[in-house]
Each structure stands twice: as structure tokens, then as C-alpha cells.
Amino acid sequence: MIDKNKSSGFRFSRISTIAIREFRHTVLTKGFIFGAILFPLVMFVVIGVMPFLISNDEVPVRGTIVVADSDGSVARAIEKAFDLYKKPKNPEKNSPAAAISDALKKNQSGDLDALDGLTDITTTVEVSVRSISIDADLAATRDQVQSGELLALIEIPAVLLAADPPADADISLLVPSNSPAKTTALFTRVARRATVAARVERTGNDFAKAMALVRQPQAQTARLTSTGAKASENLQLRFMIPGGFMMLMWIAAFTSANQLLTTTIEEKSSKVIEVLLSATSPLELLAGKILGQGFVSLLMLSTYGAAGIAGLAFLTMLDIVPLSSLILFFFWFLLAYFMVAAIMAAVGSAVSDLREAQSLVQPAMIVMMIPLLLWLPISENPTGWLATITSFVPPIGPFVMVLRTTGAVEPIPLWQIAAALAVNAFSTIALVWIASRVFRIGVLMQGKPPTPLELLRWARAR
Amino acid sequence: MIPLITNSTNQPAVILRGVAKRFAAVQAVRHLDLEVARGSLVGLLGPNGAGKSTAIRMIMSLIRQDSGELRVLGGDALDAKDRIGYLPEERGLYKRMRVGEFLIYLGRLKGLPRQGLTSRVESWLERIELPGVFRSRCQELSKGMQQKVQFIGAVLHEPDLIVLDEPFSGLDPVNARILISAVQDLHREGRTIFLSTHQMAQAEQLCERVVLINRGEKILDSSIQEVSQRFSPRAVEIEPLPGINIDLRALEAITGIESVKTADDGRTTVLLINERTDPHTVMSHALAAVPCRRIEIARVSLDDVFVRLVTEHGGHARQPARGAA
Numbered sequence: 040m041i042d043k044n045k046s047s048g049f050r051f052s053r054i055s056t057i058a059i060r061e062f063r064h065t066v067l068t069k070g071f072i073f074g075a076i077l078f079p080l081v082m083f084v085v086i087g088v089m090p091f092l093i094s095n096d097e098v099p100v101r102g103t104i105v106v107a108d109s110d111g112s113v114a115r116a117i118e119k120a121f122d123l124y125k126k127p128k129n130p131e132k133n134s135p136a137a138a139i140s141d142a143l144k145k146n147q148s149g150d151l152d153a154l155d156g157l158t159d160i161t162t163t164v165e166v167s168v169r170s171i172s173i174d175a176d177l178a179a180t181r182d183q184v185q186s187g188e189l190l191a192l193i194e195i196p197a198v199l200l201a202a203d204p205p206a207d208a209d210i211s212l213l214v215p216s217n218s219p220a221k222t223t224a225l226f227t228r229v230a231r232r233a234t235v236a237a238r239v240e241r242t243g244n245d246f247a248k249a250m251a252l253v254r255q256p257q258a259q260t261a262r263l264t265s266t267g268a269k270a271s272e273n274l275q276l277r278f279m280i281p282g283g284f285m286m287l288m289w290i291a292a293f294t295s296a297n298q299l300l301t302t303t304i305e306e307k308s309s310k311v312i313e314v315l316l317s318a319t320s321p322l323e324l325l326a327g328k329i330l331g332q333g334f335v336s337l338l339m340l341s342t343y344g345a346a347g348i349a350g351l352a353f354l355t356m357l358d359i360v361p362l363s364s365l366i367l368f369f370f371w372f373l374l375a376y377f378m379v380a381a382i383m384a385a386v387g388s389a390v391s392d393l394r395e396a397q398s399l400v401q402p403a404m405i406v407m408m409i410p411l412l413l414w415l416p417i418s419e420n421p422t423g424w425l426a427t428i429t430s431f432v433p434p435i436g437p438f439v440m441v442l443r444t445t446g447a448v449e450p451i452p453l454w455q456i457a458a459a460l461a462v463n464a465f466s467t468i469a470l471v472w473i474a475s476r477v478f479r480i481g482v483l484m485q486g487k488p489p490t491p492l493e494l495l496r497w498a499r500a501r
Numbered sequence: 502m503i504p505l506i507t508n509s510t511n512q513p514a515v516i517l518r519g520v521a522k523r524f525a526a527v528q529a530v531r532h533l534d535l536e537v538a539r540g541s542l543v544g545l546l547g548p549n550g551a552g553k554s555t556a557i558r559m560i561m562s563l564i565r566q567d568s569g570e571l572r573v574l575g576g577d578a579l580d581a582k583d584r585i586g587y588l589p590e591e592r593g594l595y596k597r598m599r600v601g602e603f604l605i606y607l608g609r610l611k612g613l614p615r616q617g618l619t620s621r622v623e624s625w626l627e628r629i630e631l632p633g634v635f636r637s638r639c640q641e642l643s644k645g646m647q648q649k650v651q652f653i654g655a656v657l658h659e660p661d662l663i664v665l666d667e668p669f670s671g672l673d674p675v676n677a678r679i680l681i682s683a684v685q686d687l688h689r690e691g692r693t694i695f696l697s698t699h700q701m702a703q704a705e706q707l708c709e710r711v712v713l714i715n716r717g718e719k720i721l722d723s724s725i726q727e728v729s730q731r732f733s734p735r736a737v738e739i740e741p742l743p744g745i746n747i748d749l750r751a752l753e754a755i756t757g758i759e760s761v762k763t764a765d766d767g768r769t770t771v772l773l774i775n776e777r778t779d780p781h782t783v784m785s786h787a788l789a790a791v792p793c794r795r796i797e798i799a800r801v802s803l804d805d806v807f808v809r810l811v812t813e814h815g816g817h818a819r820q821p822a823r824g825a826a
Contacts, residue, residue, distance in 0.1 A: 056609045064598070310593030314654060316563055317587035318610035320579055483563055 053319045057327025058334065065298055065335045075294075075339040083346040098219050099163035100190065104226065105180050107173045108195035112240060114170030116233035117193070124164035164225070166190065173197060187215045190222070193230045200238050210234060278418045280359060281446030284368060285410060285438055287343055292376040293407070295336035296383040299328055300396060303387030303482070312482050321479035329380045329471075336376050364445045367456070371444075374463045375437035379407065381467070381474035382434070385494070388481030395488040410438030417442045422449055430459040433466035473498045512575055514539045514662045514693040515560055520569035522555055522717075529555040530717040532569070537695050539661075542688045544708035545697040546803075548811055552717035553697040554590050557666050560695070561587055574662055583612040586660035590667045590697075592651050594639040600626070600650055601635035604657060611658035625653045629679055645676045652680060656687060663687060665696040669703055681707060701803035711803065713810055720810050725803075732806045736799035737772045737783050738764070742792045755786040771799065 065071055106114035171180070173194060183189045194211035198204055210230050214223050236246040306312045315324055351357045386399045413435075417426045421443040429439045440459050443451050480497040481489070489497070515537035522530040530552040537543045547553045558564045559571060562578035574581040595603055604622045609615065623635060629649050639647060648671060656663060668684070669677045684707060688694050698704050704711055711728065713721035723731065741747050747770055752761050757778025762771050774783055780798045788796055 050612075052612070053610055056606065060606055064595075306593075306595075309596060310589070310591040311595055312593065313563065313589040313591065314587070314593055314607065314651065315610070317561055317585070317589070317655075318582055318607060320582075483558075 050323070053323045054327040054330060057315075057319065057324060058331035061302065061328050061331025062334045065295075065302075065332065066338065071335075076342055079342045079346040083349055098222065099165070100222050100225065101163070101165045102190040103167045103169055104191040104193060105169045105171055105184075105189055106193045106195065106230075107171050107175065107177060107180075108237070109173050109197035109200060111170045112200070112237035113193075113195045113230075113233050114168050116236040116240070116246075117229055118168040120229045120233050120236075121164060121166045121168065124166075181213060184213050184215055187217070190214070191218070191226050193226065195230070195234055195237075199234055200241060202238070202242060204238070278415065278446070281418050281421075281442040282414050283347065284364075284445045285414060285441050287340065287347070288368070288372050288375055288441055289407075289410065289438060291336045291340040291343070292372065292379045294339060295332040295376065296379040298335065299332045299380050300383040300387040300400070301393070302332075303328065303384055304390060304393060304396060307388065307482055308391055316482065321482060322475050324482075325384055325475050325478045329377065329384060332380060333373075333376055336372075340372060360445065367444050368441055370460065371437040371441045371463075374460075374467050375434070377467045378434040378437070378463075378470050381470040385474040385477040385481065388478040389484070389494060389497075390481075390488045391485060399488065399491075399494075406434065409435045410442070413439060414442060418446045421446050422451065427455065430455065431462045433463055433470070436463040436466070476500070511539070512572075513537055514541075514574055515695060516570070516572040517556070517560070518570040520556070520559060520566045520571055522552075522559060522564065522566050524555075528717050530559070530566075530714075533714070533717070533719055535712055535719065535722070537662075537693060539693050540688075540691050542684075542694040542707060542709050543696075544704040544711045545695065545714065546699065546701070546704055546711055546721075546807060547697075547714040548699060551714050553699075553714060554666055555717075556714070557590075557664055557695075557697055560664060561585070581662075583658065584661045586655040586658065586663040588652055588655040588663075588665045588668055590670075592648055594647055594650065596638070596640035598639055599635070600631075600637050600639055600642070603639060604650065604653055607654040608657050611660075613658050621657065622653070625657060629653065629683055645672050648672060649676065649680065652683070656683075660692065662693045662695065665694070667698055668696055669698065669700060677703070701807055705803045713807065715811050720813075721806070728803065728806055729801055732801040732809070734799045734801055735774045735776070735780065737774065737780055737787060738795070738797055738799050739770045739772065739787055739791060739793055740768055740795040741770075742794045745792050747791050751790045752787060755783055755790070757783055 066075075104117070106117055108114060171177075173196065177192065177194070180189065180192050184192045192211075192213040194213075196208050196210075198208045199210065210227075212223070212226055212230060214226070239246045239249045306315065319327070348357070348360070351360065382403050383400070386396055386403070390396045390399065409429075413425070413429060417423075417429070417439060420426060426439060426443050430436050430443065432439075436459055440456070440463075444456070476498040477494055480500060513536040515535065517533050517535040520530060520533045520535075521528070533552075533556060535556075545553050545556065555564070559566050560573055560578060562573070574584055578585060598606070601619065601622055604625075605615075605618050608618050608622065613621070626632060626635060629652065631646060631649055631653075634642060634646065634650075639650065642650065648668075652665075652668065655665065663684075665684070668680060672680065681703065684694060684696070696707070705725065708725060710724045711721065712719060721728070739747070739752075749761050749770075752758065752770070752772060755772070757774050759773045759775050762773070763769070764771050772783060772787060774780055784796055784798070787793075
């Protein structure tokens, strides 16, 4: 029996009951399980397992190649080049993760060829080189290649070794029909490099020295902050990391808020709303629904966020996202979610179907697209006037602050973070309050959808 | 079913004093006074659009009255939600939810403990002849079955006050009888039941008291007995034995008879009696004058009262163009 003496006014148990139902009935659907849980999990597994798959799937390059050139200089250079592919003695340094991380870091610091050699690093290469003259009869050698007895026949025309080689002269590379593409690419790269080396040696210069002479130095950019500290400049990370965080927050908040809109309309159109309101107050119902979908949103954020963080940890790049940014991100997310959810719940309560909702949601959606448009300008200048002003404009403020706090080279002034938190928290409370006023009237209304003026009247009604 | 713990107070379960509600240009309810005594079974009658559902929604605090005083179980319905059961006129279920899960959810919202809730739901499903649907999805049930599920949702938590808006509409006679029986059981347990209907026969069968509203205004508030007396046609109906011709002159000669007429069925003769004459005396005289197959004092049907009063008060109400659901 129900305790007759217990007050049945505003009760958290009702809110939690509604929240749990809302959460379960959103999460335990095929669409959600696939989109929000399985997909990031698969992504994570692919990111984590791919290097092992690559290393386990590697086809060792073992055998002999024949190099036909005019004087054997290219053959010697190729032999020397293959010596570089011998595996280092320290196996840890040669692990797939370390190799990928190293290549990525080199690539980010400007070595654009670093990723090209990634597969070579993880592949066993044990190649012996046999040199023959380019003028010799190569028919038998070609037969040996065709039968797979030889790995390749590389023919270097003599003109390619001249000081001024013609532009239309090419190296000829013959490989067996079943030769893996990776192996062919490796031979091509080595042959081209060795030809240049031989050509340089012919001029009486040392190839290594010549390469050192022509190598363009990297430019390490750093920004001097107002405190005089040097902050390293990484253009790709400066745009990608804040953008990634903002998109993650945007998608998580909107997916759940949109679900809130849909379920509210569904409850209203199926008339179950009146049954619910006979058991709870509109405010309890709204709070339960917002909380339930909030947990859905957090679950999405956690799965995608965990996949991302695990990826960074795997690539030993976790230091680019400080813990303070993650903590602040959580607060910005809460503010953003509650604001968007309040808007969607109010709209959902005021209309009878999704078609009607479009006309009311569209203006809100246009406003909510602003953070996406501001991504590049704010990431470019996170402490500029545009970033500073938009931080205090609800409902886009939390999104802007995420862009700023995760991407700024120079620390955002503490007062701006505190003020933005305060302004956006106050705006969130105000929006939720207005939504609850609209919700309590809207859920029981039928007929044509209200005008914005009517919505205002509902918000002010006693 | 556990019997109701009677509240010590003698205050009516529902009190409405001068309650009014307007939706735009339509005055849905005007100056409505109403009391529903604790433990009683009261019917709210009226044509479509009379304001029944609006009155009920105000009682449930789903919408606020524009003026007047409204008390439910001694206070605001918002503060007594766990003690009220409500079946709205427009039925609604979560279509993809399973029946048992839906009822458990409603029970939890009404403050029932999780322990024993499943068996309570199963017991109610058995009671209203819905066995085996616990794991069925709501959308798999027929309309009548869905209505019975909703009825369980309204009474599962054993409320003090049960408010049913058109509980039998759309049900076939068999299912209607099952629900009527359940309502009668709940009433016998001492629960207060307030139901709206426009099906007079069911109101007559169930209710102790009826309140008739039309165009948002109360036009009748009486017990069934009072209605019978007040609207008694003061007539005696006679059906003679087969082959017997009635001597109308002999009947007209009985003291107190105002007129004699033949009913529409062609078999029954109706003797209209004046105010001062006892119908029983007329019956004994008539019986002596005519060998009867059937003779009885004519009864008023709630249908007749309904039609008469609604016609007197300006016919059917208009449907509001827009307003609360």
C-alpha cells in the first residue's frame, strides 16, 4: 500500500523513474546501440588493432633482385639502401605503435615522407642484390622473374646516370605477377633513390653529403605568450583538437535533445501524456525527461570520448589534451545540453507532430549552427574579441568556450572562464524555467501550433 | 484487494464551488458547484462537448480553473496524485512498451514499491480477463484490451479517489460488463468513484448519484432515487392478456386518471395519473377492470431525463475550437 501520510508533491523518486525509463527506452534500441556504442567501439578496435593486423599480415620481402645497369654503381647503391631496412636490435622501438607514433610526429613536424615509409618500417626486408650489365641478354633473367625465382629485375638505362638525364628516360622494374603492391612500391622507391645516389657519386661527390646539403631545414614555430612563455605551434592540432571537442559536444547534445523533442511529441500525440500528468507534475516529467536524455548524451559522449582518448593514449599523444580542459569540457557540455534540451522540450510540448515542430525548431537550429561557423575564426584567435564576446552569448557560449579552452595557445583569462560559466549557468537556469512554464501548458494543448507570441504568453501565465 | 483505509475526515472527496473555465471564445465550464462524498459513486453526465472532460481535468489539476474553488481529498490534486486514479477520455499508451513494463512504470510513478508490483500487475490482468499479455507490446493489443490496460493503470495503486472519463466508451458489451463489475467491486471496497459518461443505461446501473451538465452548466444533481421520483411520469402501464380487448371507458372511469393512451408499441396502454392519486390504488382498480399480462408503475429512464433536460436547456453544447486536450 502507498503510505497515505507521505506527501506526494515534488518527488525525486518520480523524476528518477521517468529518467530511467527515458534512458532505457532510448539506449536499448538497435539504432542507438549501433550508432553510439558499437560504432565507436569498432572505431577503437580498428585503431588499436590495425597496426597489429598490419604487422601480423606483413609479407616478408626475402630473396634476390637483379639490377642491370651500365657500371654496377646503382646495384651497389641499392644494396646499400637495403642495408638500412635491417631491423633495429631494440624490438620495443620497432613496435607498430611506436613506429606509427614516430611517423605521425615526424609528419606533424613537417616530414611529409614520414608516413610513406611507415609500412617499410614494420616489414621484414632481407634482399640480396645481383648486378649484371644492362647490355647483357636479360631474357633468362626475365624468365626467372616470371617464375618467381627472382623478386625483381631493375633495369637502369645508362642515360639516367648522366649528369643531365633526359626527362623521358625511366627505370624499368619487372616483378612477378603475384608480387605484393607494398613490395613493388618499396623496390620503386629504393631504385629511384639509388639511381640518384649513383648519379651523384659519378660526379665525385658523396651522396649523403649532397643530400645533407640540399635538405631544407624544418621551421619550429612558437608563440610568445603574454607571460613570456613559449608555446609550440602545431597548426593541425590547433584546429583539429578544439574542433573535435566542439563537434563531439554538439553531436551528443543535439542527438539527445532531438530525442527529447521526438519522445515528447510522441507522448503527446499518443495521448499518454495525460496519464503521466495524472501521476506526476509537468515539472517532474520535464525534469525526468531532460535527466534521462542527459544520461543518454553522457553515454554517447563517454563512448566517443573514450575512443578518442584511448586513441591518443595509444599514440602517446595524450599530453595535447590537459586534464583541466577535460574537466572544463564536462561543465561546458552540461550547460550546452541543458540549454538545447530545454528548447527542444518546450518545442516538443507545444506541437502535435514533427512537421509542426520544424517551424519552431528551425530558428533555434540556425542559432545553434553558429558555433560550427565560428570554429575556424575562433580556433585561429581564441583570445580575440569575437571569441570573447560570443563566450557570453547563450546558447552558443558553451560551444565557443570549448573551442577556446581546448585550443588556445595563450591561457584564457581566468575571469573570462568564471564569468562565462556564471553567465551561461544563469542562462541555462532561465531557459529551463521558461521551458517548464511552456511545457506545463503546451503538453495539454491541441490544435494548431502556437505562435512565438503565444509561447511567450504561456511562459508568463500564472 | 486490500480494503480502503477510511479517512477519518467526513469532508467530501471532491468539492467544486463556482468553478469556471474558458477556452478563447468558448465558456467550457460556468459556475460549477459539485460535491462528491467519500465512498460514493457519482456519474457526471452530459452530451458531447458539455464540459465533462474539462471539469474532470480541472479536478485532476491538469488544467487550472479561471475562477472558483476546487478541493480534492482535502487539498490540491497535485498534492494527492498518489491517492487518485485517473482514466482519461483520450487513451494513450507507449505503443512499443510491454504491457507489464508499462503498468509497473505507472505503479512506480504512483509511489508503489518495486517489491510485489509484478504480481500485483499480473493479478489485475487476470482479474479483468487479460491473462498472458504481460509481455505483449501495447501496440499488439486490440483497442478494447488497451482500454482495459489503462483502467488497470488507473486503479493499480488502490487509490482513494478514482476518476474515470468515459470508461466504457468503445468497449464491446462483454468487456464493458467486466469493467462495470470491476468498478462496482472498487466501490464496494469503499473507494470514491467519479465517472463521466454519456451512456445513460450504464450510469443508471452503476451510479448512486448523477450530475448532469450541459454547455458547461450544471442542470441536475440528484441521487438516482430522487431522479426517479422527480421525473416520474406518474403513469401506470398495462399490457392485457392476448386476445383481450381493453375497455378504455372502464379505465378512464377510475378515480385519479387524467387520460388514457396507447403506447407506440400498440400493445401497452398508459394511464396518466393526477398529482393527488396514489398509483398503487390505480393499479388495483385497473387490475380489476382488465385481465393483465403485465401491469406496472411507469419508470423514468435516465435517457428520457437527459433528453428532456438538455432540450429544455438549449440543446447540445458546441465543441471548443481549440483548447486543452
